[in-house]
Amino acid sequence: MGAPVGSQKEPAQTAGQPEPLTMPYFRCSDAHDVNRWDWGRPPVSTYVVCASARAGSTWLCEELAWRGLAEPLEYLNPKYVKYFAWRWECRNLAQYRVMMWRRRTSQDGRFGLKVLGMHFFDLYDDLFATLLNEPPPHDPNMRRRVFLEKVVPDPTYVWLRRRDKHRQAVSLWLADSTAVWMQYSPEDPREFGSLRYDFDAIDQRRRACETEEALWERFFEETGIKPRELSYEDLLSNPGPLLGSLAADLGGSPERQAPPSDYRNHVQSNASTEALVARYRSDLAAGRAPTSVS
Numbered sequence: 564m565g566a567p568v569g570s571q572k573e574p575a576q577t578a579g580q581p582e583p584l585t586m587p588y589f590r591c592s593d594a595h596d597v598n599r600w601d602w603g604r605p606p607v608s609t610y611v612v613c614a615s616a617r618a619g620s621t622w623l624c625e626e627l628a629w630r631g632l633a634e635p636l637e638y639l640n641p642k643y644v645k646y647f648a649w650r651w652e653c654r655n656l657a658q659y660r661v662m663m664w665r666r667r668t669s670q671d672g673r674f675g676l677k678v679l680g681m682h683f684f685d686l687y688d689d690l691f692a693t694l695l696n697e698p699p700p701h702d703p704n705m706r707r708r709v710f711l712e713k714v715v716p717d718p719t720y721v722w723l724r725r726r727d728k729h730r731q732a733v734s735l736w737l738a739d740s741t742a743v744w745m746q747y748s749p750e751d752p753r754e755f756g757s758l759r760y761d762f763d764a765i766d767q768r769r770r771a772c773e774t775e776e777a778l779w780e781r782f783f784e785e786t787g788i789k790p791r792e793l794s795y796e797d798l799l800s801n802p803g804p805l806l807g808s809l810a811a812d813l814g815g816s817p818e819r820q821a822p823p824s825d826y827r828n829h830v831q832s833n834a835s836t837e838a839l840v841a842r843y844r845s846d847l848a849a850g851r852a853p854t855s856v857s
Contacts, residue, residue, distance in 0.1 A: 584649050587642045590625075593650075595634050600668035603661050607672035608814050609718040610635070611711065615680050615775045617734040618725040619795040623806075624677050629819045630810035634667050635675030639714070640682050657693040660714055673814055676715050680775035686710050704785040719813060720790035722783065724776060727796065729847070732769035733839050736761070739768075760839065762846050 586592060600606070612627075612635055614620035624635040637643050644659065651662040668674045686707055688699065694713040699706045712718065725731045740758055783790055791809065798805055807817030 584646050587640070587646055588636065590628075590634055590636055591643065591646055591650075596666040597633065597669055598666055599670040600665050600672065602665055604664070605716050606664055606668045606674035609674045609676075609715045610721060610813050611715050611718045612675065612677040612721045612723060613680075613683070613779055613790065614677065614723040615725070615731070615772050615779075617731050617738065617772075618723050619798060620677055620679070620723050623721075623723055623793070623798065624675070626802075626806045626819060627675060627810060627813070627815065630806070630815040630817070631669065631671075631673070631820075632810060632813055632815040633669045633673050633675050635677050636667075637677050637679060637682065638663055638667075639676070639678055639686070639711075655693045656690055656714075660694065663714070671814075674715065675813075676718075678711070680778055683707065683711075684775075684778050702785065704782045707782065708786045708788070720783070720788050721809065721813075722779060722790035722792045723795065723798075724779075724792065725772075725795040728769050728772050729844055730840055731772050732765050733836065733843055735768045735772070736765045737836065737839070760842060762843065765839075765843050766847070 589595075610632070612620055612624055614623075628634050638647070647653070647663070648659055651659065651666070653659040653662055664674065684707070688706075691699075691710045691713060695709075699709055737758075782788075791812065793805065793809065806819070811817045
């Protein structure tokens with residue numbers, strides 16, 4: 564597991580503790596721990612948000628958190644696992660699960676988790692060995708389901724998709740290129756001046772997003788799971804009713820309580836991103852594949 568990246572850090576360690584790690588996301592801080600749930604007791608109501616990168620899952624999960632549905636983070640993302648295991652002093656996944664339930668379950672027993680396909684479809688069997696009392700299923704997708712539901716018992720599945728794969732690919736390329744994955748103010752912090760348009764790199768990300776969506780579809784089909792499906796585009800066009808309905812279905816409040824102003828995600832879209840999307844679509848339609856041209 565690679566070291567987490569970010570700008571915020573926990574307080575310095577005390578004597579005898581390992582070197583502190585950098586938080587991968589500000590909602591990993593102890594300020595977002597609930598610390599009200601019974602030690603070792605599973606949550607009574609759970610959900611899993613399934614998505615691919617740049618499909619709007621961070622925004623969706625913040626909205627669910629603001630509606631009383633705990634803190635649905637990427638708790639199986641290797642960077643998050645490493646950070647939380649350090650902070651909670653966990654030696655294996657069994658301890659990690661107990662601490663996650665204790666620290667991140669709401670007072671009324673609700674717990675949520677977000678999982679991206681890039682992490683989910685590469686789960687390691689040995690990581691989950693301490694949670695199993697019997698050999699896992701042979702079928703890869705049934706095995707993934709068993710692993711996930713050992714951490715999130717009896718969840719409701721929410722599948723968030725982005726229909727426009729061209730925009731998703733450009734967004735993913737920009738995030739990788741600028742190292743800016745979230746925006747918490749109306750001003751876009753990304754620097755576009757030094758970027759060199761790269762059709763091949765964007766196209767590779769489009770194909771990766773399409774492959775990942777196909778993997779999610781196969782996972783749900785082969786396991787018999789009927790997820791609650793949402794699209795990024797529908798959420799953008801009609802956020803209030805859709806978010807309220809989803810939150811109510813999951814046991815939360817349909818109304819959002821006002822978040823701190825600097826914590827609200829803003830859509831990363833401007834004239835520069837629109838120009839990149841238009842150029843990529845034009846090149847794709849023409850069958851051209853220019854590489855690193857200005």
